[in-house]
Amino acid sequence: MFRETTLAQTLRADVALIRLSFLVQSIYAQMCAKHDLSPAQAQLLCVIKDRPRGMSELAGLLRLERPGLSGLVDRIERRGLVRRDTPVHDRRAVTLTPSPRGQKIVEAFYAEVSDRLLEVIAHLPAADRRQFERIATKIVTIECVPAVFGDEANEPI
């Protein structure tokens, strides 16, 4: 391989990863602003959009301490986007479910983020897109990244 010829043109993987992440965060933030959600609120809604979750489980998925999550839920509940429930079999616990309005908002948000991210790779040759999906899936699977975004139906087994 003639590495010299590409050195100045191809970013090192670490730099590429950071910038890719910066790009995604930037798109995510734009869509949040458009739907009047903070990034934290949007992420919370995305995690509960397909099924309710308990507070501890959510804190783990979102990598938050539980008091921080409590506050986040307070604010988004005050806006009427989620509902706290107490399961009958354990009255210490709380499960979180999107309200009908929250569900509508998160679905619209999710769809637009997806669209915008797919645009990001739309200009690549189809072979590159497939390669990218394959390799990126490998990376996040090996690293056990929690399912903070995605459809239940389209998860790797």
Add this chain to the structure above:
Amino acid sequence: MFRETTLAQTLRADVALIRLSFLVQSIYAQMCAKHDLSPAQAQLLCVIKDRPRGMSELAGLLRLERPGLSGLVDRIERRGLVRRDTPVHDRRAVTLTPSPRGQKIVEAFYAEVSDRLLEVIAHLPAADRRQFERIATKIVTIECVPAVFGDEANEPI
């Protein structure tokens, strides 16, 4: 292509991008904590580590409003990690430079983030790593992502 056979195993590009970003942010946050930097402070230091920048330029690169940047700089200056200077030719302006201690910290931080990110792809076959670098570089180049991380010497032309 027999898409059906891989549908359940390969994530869609949008989902993969979000999770990759989540992974990177998570690693970034861990390294920040280790070096006692907030993510915003670390990013600021990374942007000025190779050369001083003006406040407006920084606000643009970091996608912050200027009052937010002023506060960020106040806090990090109070910790003695950066220095504000006024260039003689325009006394309205302010340039930001890491202090010697700030420079040492950001270089250590930068090196560890790089290492950890390179570990993330270290288990992939070499061909996958090269493909990933190539395609990710294309994406961030097409999308004009600002150089928030990287060496001056290793930028695409």
Add this chain to the structure above:
DNA sequence: TATTGTTATACTCTATAACTATA
């Protein structure tokens, strides 16, 4: 007048420590 940056204000986010209620 336009530009650079800061101050004032308000809110969200998030951590640690201490607490309450249930198991």
Add this chain to the structure above:
DNA sequence: TATAGTTATAGAGTATAACAATA
């Protein structure tokens, strides 16, 4: 006692609007 979650507190981050100084 251990677990689930909340309250109290404090500080960081960030936005908008109003301001000051310089060009």
